[in-house]
Amino acid sequence: MAIGANSAVAGPDADTLAQIREHALSGNLAFELVESLTTEVGPRLAGSEGDARAQDWAEARMKSLGFDKVWREPVEIPHWKRRHERATVLGEYAQSLHISALGHSIGTGGPIAAEVVELADLAALKAIEDDRLNGKIVFVNHRMTRAINGAGYSIAGDIRSQGPSEAAKRGAIAFVMRSAGTDSHRFPHTGNTKRLEGVHVIPSAALSNPDAEQLHRLLKRKPDLQLQLDIDVGFDGTTTTHNVIGEISGRVPGSGIVVLGAHLDSWDNGTGAVDDGAGIAITMAAAAKLIERGQRPRRSIRMIAFAAEEVGLLGAKAYAKDNAQLMERHVVGMESDFGAGSIYAIQTSARGTALDALQPLFDALAPLDIAFAEGGYGPGPDILPMRDDGVPWFALKQNGIDYFDVHHTADDTLDKIVPQALPQQVAAYALATWFMADSQIELRAPADL
Amino acid sequence: MAIGANSAVAGPDADTLAQIREHALSGNLAFELVESLTTEVGPRLAGSEGDARAQDWAEARMKSLGFDKVWREPVEIPHWKRRHERATVLGEYAQSLHISALGHSIGTGGPIAAEVVELADLAALKAIEDDRLNGKIVFVNHRMTRAINGAGYSIAGDIRSQGPSEAAKRGAIAFVMRSAGTDSHRFPHTGNTKRLEGVHVIPSAALSNPDAEQLHRLLKRKPDLQLQLDIDVGFDGTTTTHNVIGEISGRVPGSGIVVLGAHLDSWDNGTGAVDDGAGIAITMAAAAKLIERGQRPRRSIRMIAFAAEEVGLLGAKAYAKDNAQLMERHVVGMESDFGAGSIYAIQTSARGTALDALQPLFDALAPLDIAFAEGGYGPGPDILPMRDDGVPWFALKQNGIDYFDVHHTADDTLDKIVPQALPQQVAAYALATWFMADSQIELRAPADL
Ligand SMILES: [Zn+2]
Ligand SMILES: [Zn+2]
Numbered sequence: 033m034a035i036g037a038n039s040a041v042a043g044p045d046a047d048t049l050a051q052i053r054e055h056a057l058s059g060n061l062a063f064e065l066v067e068s069l070t071t072e073v074g075p076r077l078a079g080s081e082g083d084a085r086a087q088d089w090a091e092a093r094m095k096s097l098g099f100d101k102v103w104r105e106p107v108e109i110p111h112w113k114r115r116h117e118r119a120t121v122l123g124e125y126a127q128s129l130h131i132s133a134l135g136h137s138i139g140t141g142g143p144i145a146a147e148v149v150e151l152a153d154l155a156a157l158k159a160i161e162d163d164r165l166n167g168k169i170v171f172v173n174h175r176m177t178r179a180i181n182g183a184g185y186s187i188a189g190d191i192r193s194q195g196p197s198e199a200a201k202r203g204a205i206a207f208v209m210r211s212a213g214t215d216s217h218r219f220p221h222t223g224n225t226k227r228l229e230g231v232h233v234i235p236s237a238a239l240s241n242p243d244a245e246q247l248h249r250l251l252k253r254k255p256d257l258q259l260q261l262d263i264d265v266g267f268d269g270t271t272t273t274h275n276v277i278g279e280i281s282g283r284v285p286g287s288g289i290v291v292l293g294a295h296l297d298s299w300d301n302g303t304g305a306v307d308d309g310a311g312i313a314i315t316m317a318a319a320a321k322l323i324e325r326g327q328r329p330r331r332s333i334r335m336i337a338f339a340a341e342e343v344g345l346l347g348a349k350a351y352a353k354d355n356a357q358l359m360e361r362h363v364v365g366m367e368s369d370f371g372a373g374s375i376y377a378i379q380t381s382a383r384g385t386a387l388d389a390l391q392p393l394f395d396a397l398a399p400l401d402i403a404f405a406e407g408g409y410g411p412g413p414d415i416l417p418m419r420d421d422g423v424p425w426f427a428l429k430q431n432g433i434d435y436f437d438v439h440h441t442a443d444d445t446l447d448k449i450v451p452q453a454l455p456q457q458v459a460a461y462a463l464a465t466w467f468m469a470d471s472q473i474e475l476r477a478p479a480d481l
Numbered sequence: 482m483a484i485g486a487n488s489a490v491a492g493p494d495a496d497t498l499a500q501i502r503e504h505a506l507s508g509n510l511a512f513e514l515v516e517s518l519t520t521e522v523g524p525r526l527a528g529s530e531g532d533a534r535a536q537d538w539a540e541a542r543m544k545s546l547g548f549d550k551v552w553r554e555p556v557e558i559p560h561w562k563r564r565h566e567r568a569t570v571l572g573e574y575a576q577s578l579h580i581s582a583l584g585h586s587i588g589t590g591g592p593i594a595a596e597v598v599e600l601a602d603l604a605a606l607k608a609i610e611d612d613r614l615n616g617k618i619v620f621v622n623h624r625m626t627r628a629i630n631g632a633g634y635s636i637a638g639d640i641r642s643q644g645p646s647e648a649a650k651r652g653a654i655a656f657v658m659r660s661a662g663t664d665s666h667r668f669p670h671t672g673n674t675k676r677l678e679g680v681h682v683i684p685s686a687a688l689s690n691p692d693a694e695q696l697h698r699l700l701k702r703k704p705d706l707q708l709q710l711d712i713d714v715g716f717d718g719t720t721t722t723h724n725v726i727g728e729i730s731g732r733v734p735g736s737g738i739v740v741l742g743a744h745l746d747s748w749d750n751g752t753g754a755v756d757d758g759a760g761i762a763i764t765m766a767a768a769a770k771l772i773e774r775g776q777r778p779r780r781s782i783r784m785i786a787f788a789a790e791e792v793g794l795l796g797a798k799a800y801a802k803d804n805a806q807l808m809e810r811h812v813v814g815m816e817s818d819f820g821a822g823s824i825y826a827i828q829t830s831a832r833g834t835a836l837d838a839l840q841p842l843f844d845a846l847a848p849l850d851i852a853f854a855e856g857g858y859g860p861g862p863d864i865l866p867m868r869d870d871g872v873p874w875f876a877l878k879q880n881g882i883d884y885f886d887v888h889h890t891a892d893d894t895l896d897k898i899v900p901q902a903l904p905q906q907v908a909a910y911a912l913a914t915w916f917m918a919d920s921q922i923e924l925r926a927p928a929d930l
Contacts (some may be wrong), residue, residue: 066697071695071698071699072573072574073574074695075572081575082575124521125520126530127522127752216896216897217666217892218668218751218891220896241896242892245896246520246841246896250520303695442667443667443691445691445695446694446695447665447691448665
């Protein structure tokens with residue numbers, strides 16, 4: 033298909049889009065869904081019993097909401113488990129600190145204690161070339177900054193993903209960090225780390241923000257303070273989880289697939305309301321609102337409840353791999369995975385005439401206070417593997433000013449969601465989905481077609 | 482002394498009071514003190530190792546701040562200890578809930594499980610006359626209201642203190658309650674319960690607000706849901722703690738004693754920053770600011786760091802008992818125990834001409850935005866035993882709008898204190914203390930003199 037075709041084969045007309053928008057704004061199916069998932073299932077760490085229940089929940093919901101086809105695709109994952117984690121300051125200032133082991137950490141094999149070397153950031157850690165970290169516990173004490181688009185997470189997240197390996201390379205026996213979080217509550221923020229090839233793994237954990245400040249104050253008083261860690265976490269083999277997929281089958285077979293989705297797994301400490309129960313609810317409700325209208329789109333729509341995002345995008349990688357021969361028929365991918373705050377912008381990989389062809393969609397989003405924005409960080413994480421295979425993407429940018437207050441903590445629970453914020457997002461996903469599904473518009477650059 | 486004496490023997494003049502106010506407003510000794518106590522000692526449950534360190538801290542600080550005499554008075558207390566506490570929903574919605582055992586609770590002796598009966602409030606519990614609570618876990622689900630003066634705490638606190646016994650009387654095997662707290666974070670609010678004479682003690686715990694809402698939602702889906710509790714807490718004998726007292730000796734022996742203070746103990750989960758490290762810091766700093774001026778007051782000033790307030794005002798009761806023969810010479814008592822928010826009003830037990838005599842003090846407080854207010858709930862808790870022995874009191878009312886967000890939780894840490902809010906309070910305590918110390922004013926009603 034030539035790119036010039038876009039202007040001739042326009043997407044849905046403005047009236048249809050207006051009807052979809054108004055219908056999607058009615059009621060609050062998304063809140064009902066996230067209330068159900070977080071209450072009935074609760075925490076659902078990939079590979080856990082809760083994860084299995086979440087898959088049952090998603091499949092049952094997709095069926096009752098009227099998807100044409102519902103199926104699961106298996107995803108093999110290493111099975112990581114948290115048993116306990118304790119940090120204790122020893123000596124004259126003895127007290128316990130709140131920590132959470134980082135995903136992929138190993139345990140300490142009983143209590144271990146060592147002096148602590150405090151560093152300001154990842155650069156300071158990487159700059160160390162002598163042996164001063166040998167046998168020590170590294171403490172990276174960077175305070176994450178607050179931003180509507182979560183910009184502070186790239187620095188704080190890098191500390192989490194790279195810090196343990198960089199500390200291990202330099203002889204440290206353990207790694208602790210100030211949480212990648214913007215709150216001031218005693219909830220440590222967990223999250224995954226990356227294992228560097230050829231570097232041994234050391235126990236690693238996040239301190240809550242108040243506990244990081246406490247440790248900083250204690251180290252000013254007593255630089256040779258001994259910190260004891262007693263962490264029992266780790267892998268025990270592999271297990272199978274599943275992507276759960278609901279399809280609204282298009283009326284023209286082979287004409288394309290539109291993907292919208294979110295990840296079904298959560299960390300183990302909270303009930304995964306903002307990360308990412310909200311995303312599951314919003315995208316499932318958006319698809320359901322389209323089903324309710326009773327019109328079959330030209331292309332097929334797949335709502336994917338991705339597996340095992342938190343432990344390394346494992347479901348998304350499996351989907352792209354197992355559906356490799358279908359990737360060129362995936363016309364767009366979009367994911368809701370940034371909490372429950374309202375959407376203020378749409379970004380996309382489309383450029384040139386492909387971008388021009390999206391103008392009617394942008395016009396339909398305008399009454400929702402959503403504007404097209406250039407650039408951006410790319411799509412939601414579970415769309416990255418498809419994007420790497422050439423699939424175009426939308427990113428519906430949410431206000432995440434408070435997202436990192438509860439992200440990956442025990443405090444990620446239903447009460448953090450403002451129910452009234454959800455219908456706007458459902459409407460945006462319904463519009464973006466239908467616009468690409470009931471059309472022949474192609475977003476790939478001409479050279480890719 | 483006749484009450485008419487008040488007008489003749491006025492307290493300090495306006496210039497002196499202005500100088501005290503300005504001096505007390507300078508610097509921020511109070512923040513330095515609360516930073517030190519919460520960092521170096523941390524949690525200090527009555528009878529714990531932290532409590533002993535806190536006494537050493539208070540004694541050392543009082544000495545270095547220049548009090549004339551510093552001593553400890555022993556207080557015998559039952560020793561209660563928390564080991565672990567877990568709540569788990571069993572069955573198809575299996576998940577864990579965040580709880581904290583209430584002070585004076587007993588343990589469950591391993592996991593116990595039962596059906597849950599949800600009740601709206603204490604009245605609903607007390608109204609039950611049949612056997613429907615027999616063998617059940619009672620769940621009182623009252624949401625505490627937010628108020629500047631903490632008014633919502635009287636209802637919520639009554640549930641905590643009376644609920645366990647009322648549930649036990651009716652055959653319940655355990656008691657859980659929605660936390661007496663105004664936040665929406667997953668921190669349960671602990672606190673003391675009262676044991677009713679002749680009623681057996683049952684395990685009792687608070688759920689965090691989000692967990693109480695979760696349990697409520699689960700019970701709507703499954704009224705016969707089984708909740709498992711595994712609580713290991715309890716008493717192991719008695720131990721000795723101490724009130725720590727610093728005195729500024731008056732120049733006229735026998736002319737009276739002015740008491741200001743706060744409680745040194747905290748709950749075990751947080752570092753007791755707002756409850757009551759702030760109070761210790763404010764009142765100790767107020768006394769220190771008076772010492773710095775180098776003038777000896779007519780009467781003696783006692784700054785008391787009360788022991789074991791959280792477990793039943795045990796230090797305050799011991800002080801009143803052990804100093805019974807001195808109570809009539811105590812001319813006023815005041816305590817800071819409502820967090821770190823600024824003071825907006827002064828209340829007092831004084832009436833009639835005694836109240837009139839306080840007008841110069843009220844005038845001196847006015848530039849701090851503190852006004853006299855009638856009525857009120859009485860003085861800080863540790864002044865209650867003296868009040869019951871006839872000692873007049875001041876209550877310097879603080880803005881407690883967010884006090885019950887962190888009260889009795891792990892989240893009661895230094896970061897919750899706004900340093901800039903403290904000097905105003907130090908100045909208010911310094912003024913109120915000096916006004917009564919360097920004067921012959923009597924606040925007792927004529928009949929009491
Ligand atoms: Zn996520
Ligand atoms: Zn208190």
